[in-house]
Amino acid sequence: MKKLKLGLLVSGNGSNLQAIMDASEKGEIDAVVAVVISNRHKVYALERAKKHHIPSFVVPQGTLQEKEIHKILEQYSVDLVCLAGFLKILSKDFVQKFPNQIINIHPALLPSFPGLHAIEQALKAGAKKTGVTLHFVDEGVDTGPILLQEEVSILKDDTVETLTARIHQVEHRLYPQAIQLIATERLKIKEGRV
Ligand code: GRF
Secondary structure, three states: OOEEEEEEEOOOOHHHHHHHHHHHHOOOOOOEEEEEEEEEOHHHHHHHHHHHOOOEOOOOOOOHHHHHHHHHHOOOOOEEEOOOOOOOOOOOOHHHOOOOOOOEEEEOOOOOOOOHHHHHHHHHOOOOEEEEEEEEOOOOOOOEEEEEEEEEEEOOOOOOOHHHHHHHHHHHHHHHHHHHHHOOOOOOEEEOOO
């Protein structure tokens, strides 16, 4: 079976990248990480890619940034673009070039708490539950068709750190699952819904 080629877009620690590389190496998903692209220099995600001998590139902010990212993704024949802590909003033009081929992970149950600092937002609101969402990327911010979600309870004594740790655990399990659903073509998008 042909494996899905993934292009990972990152900006930071890269623990989700790690989970995806591990799942791929263990044969848990029919997908391989073909290339990693960061918009920031010296982030730990780049080290992780290096350790797994995966080609990586830094494409910093600039007028040609998206053009360059697009070129690299084409060069590595990427089938699916996976945003994993990528701290930049992609333009409408870019998103339209990859229809239903970009997915993102968000640390809340969308449509609740979109945008930045979703974990802090949930804590601040006194929410009793939050979670993790995997969704296709459309032209909005955290608005595309929802692919997978899992709830995480917020405990009475939770801090940003403790809640983040539990959310990350779920993320690391859910992201490979979402990729596998796509790799095995077990979903359809109809009228904006998966
Ligand atoms: C994750 O919490 C993800 O939901 C959010 O950014 C974080 C990235 O973490 N979009 P990491 O870089 O994968 O460790």
